[in-house]
Amino acid sequence: MKKLAIAIAMILSAPALAESDAATISAEQSSAANISELSSTADKPNNLYDFIENDKLSGVAYAGAELGGNVLFDDQADGNFDQTYMFKVGADLSYSVTDSFSILMGGEARYAWSGLDTKVEATNYVDRFVFGTKTVAGVTTFGKQCGIADVYLGFGDISKEYGLGAEADEAACTDEQLNHHYFGENFDIGAAWEHTNDAWAVGGSATVGPVVIGGTYVDIAKGEYSTDAIDRSEKVYTIGAVAVFDKFNFAAKYDFADVESDGTNAVNNEETEGYALGIAYQATMNLSISSTYNSENYNFDKESNKGGTFDKDDWFTIGASYRLNEHLELVTDYKFTSEDDDKLFLRANVNI
DSSP states (O other): OHHHHHHHHTTTTGGOOSHHHHHHHHHHHHHHHHTTTTTTOOOOOOOOOEESOOOSSEEEEEEEEEEEEEEOOSSSSSSSSEEEEEEEEEEEEEEETTTEEEEEEEEEEEEEEEEETTTEEEEEEEEEEEEEETTTTTTEEEHHHHHHHHHHTTTOOSSSSSOOOOHHHHHEEEEEEEEEEEEEESSSEEEEEEEETTTTEEEEEEEEEEEEEEEEEEESOOTTTTTSSSOOEEEEEEEEEEEEEEEEEEEEEEEEEEEOOSSSTOSSSEEEEEEEEEEEEOOOSEEEEEEEEEEEEEEEEEEESSOOOEEEEEEEEEEEEEEEEEEEEEEEEEEOTTTOOOOEEEEEEEEE
C-alpha cells in the first residue's frame, strides 16, 4: 500500500524515529521505525509512553511480551514444541544540555521461560543497559546492547522467522559494546566495537527511489572456536535490497561467513555462502503475507537436527502477520523442504 511504501522510503528520516529525544535511544535499538519490515533481526518498535517531559529532561517507558514458539515435525528433537515466553519492561531518559547535545540513558529487563514441551526453565536478565549522547553527528551509546550488526545481519530477509540469517553472536548483541549510528537525508551508517571479543562491525542502508539497499561487515578476532590459548577469527558479509511497489515488497539477499575452525570438520575454515529471494504482500492495513526461497552452501559437513550431515540446504518459507490492534500482533511462518525438516512458527507480539 502507498502508506507503507512512503513509510519505508522515509525510514532514514530522523524526525520519524521518535516522539521525543528520550525515545531516540529506544528507536536506535531497531535502527528506525520501519526497519523491522526490511530486516528479520531488527526489533519491532515499542509503544512508548512519556513519563517525564520538560524543557531539559524527557523520559519514555514501554512494556511488552513475546509468547509462542516452534512446532517441530519428524525427529528434530526430543519434543514437539520448542516454546519461549518472554516479558519485558524498559525505559529511556534524555537530558538536553544544549539544543544540539543530549545525554542518554536507558535499559530493559526481561523475564522468560523456555524449553521443549513440559521441560521449561525460567530466567530473568537485563537485556539492555546503555548510556550515551546524541549530537548532530549521530547517536553514540555504550553498554549492554544490540548494535549495528544485529540490525543489518538480517537486512533483505523479509520472512516472518525462518529466512536466511547470517550469525555473528560475538559482535551483534554483547555486554560491553560501543555503538554509533548516523542518519542522513536518505541513508544511515553505523559502526560498533566490542572489546571482549575484539570485534567490530559497520553497517547501514541507503534509499534510491523505491529501493532500499543495506548490509553489514563484521570482523571478529575471537570467534566461535576461540580458546584461552588460541584466537580463531570470523568474518561475515551481508548485503540485501528491498524494492517497495505499492502493496508489494520484493527482496534479495546475499551473505558469506568465513569462520576459522578448530579442525573438527576436517577444514581449516568453515565457509557458508547463501542467498535468498522473497516477496511480501500487504493484503490489508493489518494483514501481511510473505514467502521466501533460501539456499546455503557449506564447505564442511553440517549436522542436521536429525543427526545426519549435509553440505547444501534449500528451503522455502511462507508466513503471515496480523495486527489486531496497536497492542497485539499474531505471527506465523512455515519452513519446508529443508534438510532440518519442517517447522511451524507461532507467536503473539504484545505491546502494552
